[in-house]
Amino acid sequence: GPGSVAGAAPKPPIFNKVMAANRAEIAVRIMRACIELNTATVAIYGHEDRYSQHRWGADQSFLMEKADDATPISAYLDIEQIIATAKRSGVDAIHPGYGFLSESPEFAQACSDAGITFVGPTVENLNTFSDKTSARKAAIAADVPVVPGSAGALNSAEEVQDFVDEYGVPVIIKAAMGGGG
Numbered sequence: 001g002p003g004s005v006a007g008a009a010p011k012p013p014i015f016n017k018v019m020a021a022n023r024a025e026i027a028v029r030i031m032r033a034c035i036e037l038n039t040a041t042v043a044i045y046g047h048e049d050r051y052s053q054h055r056w057g058a059d060q061s062f063l064m065e066k067a068d069d070a071t072p073i074s075a076y077l078d079i080e081q082i083i084a085t086a087k088r089s090g091v092d093a094i095h096p097g098y099g100f101l102s103e104s105p106e107f108a109q110a111c112s113d114a115g116i117t118f119v120g121p122t123v124e125n126l127n128t129f130s131d132k133t134s135a136r137k138a139a140i141a142a143d144v145p146v147v148p149g150s151a152g153a154l155n156s157a158e159e160v161q162d163f164v165d166e167y168g169v170p171v172i173i174k175a176a177m178g179g180g181g
Contacts, residue, residue: 014039015093017089018030018092020042020058021096021107022097027058064085082107091116096119103126103130108121133153136149
């Protein structure tokens, strides 16, 4: 089987139980990988996803509560509830998938504080790269080529005009924080 050599005993799983802190296809993929690694799986789901494949493909699944007027996605962003559910169900690792919580230093820190492995970058890396200004500085410090850009955040129309005067157009203005989009 996976992880074994002919005549050798299979390797024990790295984790005993992994929670997929995401939904739909990405959660299904996480669980498929866990099955190949002989690891138990936990799914979380919002009410709107109660019939979704990721819920039924897991060894255990838990409904995430949310306010009646909250968006369906909010159930997957409640860090406190996710961590509490993981602890109650004996999860020793949480895989956030992509989007949602995968870029959240707060979520990675909450996992660490709860003694749960965050399957992803370190809290320090997430803090560095969640802010595009510090990410750019880290890339420059590592000698990674970057396009011309400001040394820090631009805080006024005058600063933007000075940048355009120096480098020309077109320019892209991005919010310092937040994911792609």
